[in-house]
Structures are given as structure tokens and as C-alpha cells.
Amino acid sequence: MKLLIKNGHLVDPASGRDEPGDLAIAAGRIVSVGKVSADFRATRTIDATGLVVAPGLVDLAARLREPGHEHEGMLESEMAAAVAGGVTSLVCPPDTDPPLDEPGLVEMLKFRARNLNQSHLYPLGALTRGLAGEVLTEMAELTEAGCVGFSQADVALADTLVLQRALQYASTFGYTVWLRPQDAYLGKGVAASGALATRLGLSGVPVIAETIALHTIFELMRVTGARVHLCRLSSAAGIALVRVAKAEGLPVTCDVSVNQLHLTDMDIGYFNAAMRLTPPLRQQRDRDAIRAALADGTVDALVSDHTPVDEDMKNLPFAEAEPGATGLELLLSLALKWGDEQGCGLVRTLAAVTSEPVRALGEALGSLSSSAGRLIEGGVADVCVFDAKARWTVQPAALKSQGKHSPFAGYELPGRVKYTLVAGHVAYEAG
């Protein structure tokens, strides 16, 4: 299949390209960017007049709920949601049931995903067996099976000695450890500590639950030399610590989720369980710091933190409701909304969901490292074609994901995906 995308506006954050042009694709690879020679014979031509042609999105946190939670979101529906959202590569955390702590489980997941022939799937292996925080997993075996890093997902590692050993071991082989900084004991509440949690009588998670964990992680990085990716920062104080650690030269990258980028604890309103999220939504000053840090590059990547949750698990009193929200189909629009409001321009906006997350993944992508998240000749043809000006209203029931809970239900958002290409084939086409 030879594909020509004509008359689009090419945006490639990695190279800074931001200009009208064409894109030619053959045998799953990009053959030319910008000017396409007249003798390129396309089997299909897409007219992208008025549309943006960008690298496919790379989402560093998307739960597909397989294995184990098939009733909440099967691989098929969630992969369909990914391409509908323009997401062509996704990293999934190991908190499946059972957790991804054995090569066989990872191979099965990769195999099932490959058969669906949609987005590229990059699993994170469990850092400890069963995520129980006691015994290290076989990291080399898991890496061979396809894991791109190791993570405790949302299960905090209480034992600092085990964390130190895990970082030592991972750094021996150059594996990145993905950690959500949250103290195991201070992090037990259901809403951010503050006026709202106090008024509603919800147990609070203080900011120090994040900063104490960050201090511990940074100290351990200094002695072990491990490379760490920090997942879903939630506080201004946490962001400030990361800024200092980066200035010091520690090998650290980090992400924030679309939820923390746009919402605050005030959105909980009258116990709205759609706002029951992990980490919890914090206050406006935290949100402001997160938005600024994503713009100035202190925060490397924006993630959807996609977590399909069953209806029954949300229709519960706030504290009992399962945390999480659907996000894959909203990632692009919420990035654009932030970019508009922050005034960052399309190149920086898209960098947060394409080239920057790939940089955070580093060597783990292997042969794809040099081309994923970018529009480059010879690179894999993962492309998202979207209308940046179109606006749409979020109606959770209409989403492809089986997760029908979104804190953004009813929001009018910018940006509509028209085509998603994965390795040169049209994986999604707007109806």
C-alpha cells in the first residue's frame, strides 16, 4: 500500500517542522516529508486540506485491563479507543490481574495486541513479583519478552530497602524504573488534603505524601545511579523538587496526566465519583504549576492515564468508588486545550504527546527509538491527521472505550482526529 497525504499542515515537534506539505508512505514507512516527487504512485490519496498532519501520539500511561479485568475494557475496545484518539503507541502499566510479572503474560499480551494490528503496545513489567514489594521480578527475561521498563504502578513500595535493591538491579542493566511518587502510608486517603477534603469529610492525601517519596527516590538515584521515570506528578511542591533534580543532572524524566492538567479538587463538587482519581486532584496552585512545568519542559510528557472503570465500581460513595477515568480518546483534545490556554503553540503542544514521551522511553524502544513520535524519512509511518479547529462535546456513552466515565463529560473540546495511521495502514478513519 502506497499512501499520499496531500495539502496538510505538517507538524513534527522533533525537528520543529511546522509548514504546509505532503507526506508519502510506502511499505509501512515514511518515504518523503514535505515535497513528494511527482513519480510517487499512491494507491490511496488522502486530502488533508485544513488538517494537521502530525506524528501519532505516544501515551505513557494507558490501562487496557488485560489480563484480568476483561469485563472493564477488553483489549479490542481499548485499542480501538487508542486509534480513535490518534494514539499509535501506548505504554501500559503492570497492574493487571495477575500483574505483568512473568514473561509469558507479557508475551501473551503483546501477541494479542499484534493480532489486532493496531497501536504499538509497550508493556511495563512489574518491578516486584505480584507488585507485592518484596521479591524482584526477572527483569532481563521480561525485557526480552517486550517490557520497556519496570514499575510498581499505583502500589507504593513501602520497604525502602527493597526499592534500593530494585533500583540497583535495574540500573545494572540500564533499565528504567517507573515510579509514581507516593508514600505508602501518607498516601492512603481518597482526596487531596485541603479545604475541600476537610469540608466533605474525605480522608486526605497530603502533598508530603508526594514530596517525601520524591526525596527518597532522588536519594536512592544518587547512590544507585538508576534512571527513573516519575509517573503522574500531582503537586507544585513535587514539580519544584523535580526541577532541582533535573538541574542537578539526575537521569530523571516525568509525566503528568490530562486530569491533573485541567482539573482541581473543586471539581469533586458534591462527591462526583468521576473525579475519584489517583493521584487525587489538588488545588489550583498545583494545577497552575503543572501547566507551567509542562510548557517549560520540566515535565516531559502528558499522559491520558486511561483507566476504564466499570459502571458498578463508580456508582458508589466517593471513597469506595474505583479511581480512574477513560482518557485515550481525550488525550489529543486535552493537550490542544492546554496548548491554547497556555499559549504554547502547536509544536510544543504536540511535543508533549509525541517526541517528548519517546525521549523519556529512551533506548527501550530499540530500533524504533530513532523514528517513533516523529515524521522522518525512513521512519515508521505512525501518523495522526486531525482537524485542530473542530470542536466536539464529550459524551462518554459515545466513546469507543468500555470506560464510560470521564471527568470531562459535557466539555466542549478542540481537535478531532480524522485519520490514524499505524505502520502505514489506516487504523482509524473518522466516519
Added chain:
Amino acid sequence: MTRNPQLNKHGELIHLLSIEGLPRAVLHSILDTAGTFLSVNDREVKKVPLLRGKSVFNLFFENSTRTRTTFEIAAKRLSADVINLDIAKSSAAKGESLLDTIANLSAMHADMFVVRHSESGAPYLIAQHCAPHVHVVNAGDGRHAHPTQGLLDMYTIRHYKQDFTNLTVAIVGDIVHSRVARSDIHALTTLGVPEIRAVGPKTLVPGDLKEMGVRVCHDMIEGIKGADVIIMLRLQNERMSGAMLPSAGEFFKNYGLTQEKLAHAKPDAIVMHPGPINRGVEIDSSVADGKQSVILPQVTFGIAVRMAVMSTIAGNNA
């Protein structure tokens, strides 16, 4: 933000879920109505027909004999049919979800649910999911709210002190875990009380309580000095020893209300307690039974206030 779910579009009360966000006029109107019911309680035939033919379901997902009984008496004096369901021991124990329980009870043509639940916000979930003609009264949810207790406390204060706008009110004890304290604080601020103090150790009275508009005091004497009203809270058994407090004895030594400490309040200060009291833990018997104590009148007023709440919301349509 969405509309306050306890008010209809005319601003009338259709559920009582929390005191927060209710206008001062609504609070005074309930207190005024309660005053008229107080005389019903003194009559030989203690009934009025306001809820005749209506079914009130007491849904107690958490045990409480006292609160449930006062709601039952209040509903019966309004001529309602009262059904008591001890959910903690039935449906929930069998694994039925909260909303399934509600759907089943709605099918039995309930007109009002009186709900107690261990999770903050549970009555909101119920109010959102029940039929439009059904009214919900929060009889205590987690740490969040106990609005009828808050209202009966306000009735008591108004009865003894008349005006709210020149009072100093001290609330003493385990405030962080107390739904009564939260409802009292919202009611007192709404009614214009200029000085509300939250008194207790930092584990039970953390600094962020300031954000609710109270003065935080960790010293008992400073906290009750010159107070017109002292509200003592019950210290739950599970907090008496552990990481919150070392022992009940040490708590009593520092924060238990004795005659000696009470002497620092105004001479005509009243002492309140939502009950049941722990003698010798948060309050000394001589104070609980003393002439400044209004703990038993609170119970009497509680029935009239609950009658006022139920008749008010039953008269307003969604």
C-alpha cells in the same frame, strides 16, 4: 458547578443532605417550624397529620439506636408509616450494592429515606438515584455531615441564647473525624456566630480546619475562655488509644470538661453534647449532670427539629 442537589429550582429544600450551602433563611425557617412542633410533643395526643399516608424508611447502614429512634418518633408524630431497616445486618451483608438496595426500596413506594452511612457522601449518591418524589434526609454520613444534629444544636443555642451574632462557641474534642462538628460549624457560620473555636490536640484538630472558618486552639483553657456555648464531642472508642491519642485518661486530663475548666467560660455558658456521652473521658459527670448542661433538652428539641425537617422537605417538590 452543578446546582446544590438538596434544593429545587425555586431554592426550596427537597432533601436535607448538608447544612453547607443552605441560606440563613432556610435554617431559621426550620428552627421556627420546630418551635411550633415542640408544643405538639407536650400534648396528650402527640400527633399531627402532615405525613399521613407517607412511608418513611429508616436506612441505617451503620448502627445507631438513638438517632434512629428519634427519627422514628418524629416520623410517627407526623403520622407517617415508619419502616426501620437495619441494612448493616441484611442486604449489604449479602453483597447487594447500595443502589440496588435503594432501587428495591423505591419499588416498595417509599416517600422518604432517612439514611445513615459510614461513607461521606453516600446520601448524595442516593438522592441522585432515587425517584424524583422521594426525599432523602442525611442522618449522618462518614465524617461529612449530620445536619439534623447541627440543626437541633442551633435550636438549643437559639433557645438559650436568642441571638447568634454575639456568641463565642467552642467545639471540643475529635473534630477531624466528626460529622457533628462539621454540621455545627457550617450552621454557626451561616447564622452569623462571630467566633467559633475548635479545641483539641493537633491529631484531632489539625490546622487545615481553619479553612472552615474556625479558630484552632490546642489549649483547652484558651479554647473555652469566655465562651457562651461549649459543645463537647464524643471520643470514639477506636481513637482512645493508638496513633491519634495515647489514652483516654490523658485526653481527659488535657481536654475533659470539668467544673474547674468550665469556670473559664462565661458564667451563663451552656454545655452541649450530641451523645452518647463518655463520662470521665470527654466530660466529667458533675458537668454533664450540672446546671449548665443542656444535654437532655437537646434530645427533646431533636425530635421537634426532625419533625420540622421531614415536614418541610415533604412539602416541597423536585
